[in-house]
Amino acid sequence: MDLTGVWAAGNQGLYFLRQLGDELWWTGLSTESPLGTQDFQWGPTWANVFIGRIDGAAVHGDWADVPRGRILQSGTLELEVAGADLIRRRAETGGFGATEWRRTELRARPLIRTRFDHALVLGGYRRHRNDAERDRAARTAQSDRRCRG
Template identity: 35%
Template sequence: MKWIKSILFSVLFLLPSVAFADLTGTWSCNDGGKYYVRQIGKEVFWYGERSVTNPSWSNVANGTLDGNNIILRWADVPKGSIMGEGILILNMINPNKFQAITKTGGFGGSIWTRP
């Protein structure tokens, strides 16, 4: 009976802690960009760019948290010269790191971290 309680405790209280972490903040990505993320409940927004002045790309994204995954629709915006769009599914490794598990539309980055 104790092991059942231990499993329930882990599932209900420890595992969801990553999924409910606040993602709001500035993130760096292995594509050389900076991403400015805002989380409101389970909804996630971001603006990402390669550089502040004359970036080769810049994009926005909107999506939702689903367990430890973030499902986003992204699109490049005309601050940069690339005009792609697609879907991203990111897996939250921990509250300060997520990794792409699905990318469409030629999205370049795959690992995001924050200090």
């Protein structure tokens, strides 16, 4: 069974797993909203990495927080692969928070530009404000050149 994919730990964070043979690697990032769908960025509270060895249904390895987030801890994890879409924590050191991971699908996140800027309606279709401002500046510059020429 290949564990590579995106996994969610409740509403606590997203984990991006990569299995290479009997090695398991991950990057974990905190989220503020379910699956991080409404978050501007992932990992502001904590961000961690993990490297472990898979032995049957068990995974043993080391984890460490990285300075993407505010928390900086480290320790060991003992995990159980309880199925193709479920991993459970059996033991931990260092204060690791997550206890259960479920495989998930991420929906595409909106572009920052679409999410935070207003759109203007020009000529019957929606345009991004920055596009409209750029076009207006180009028309002004063109008009100025005509007046001078």
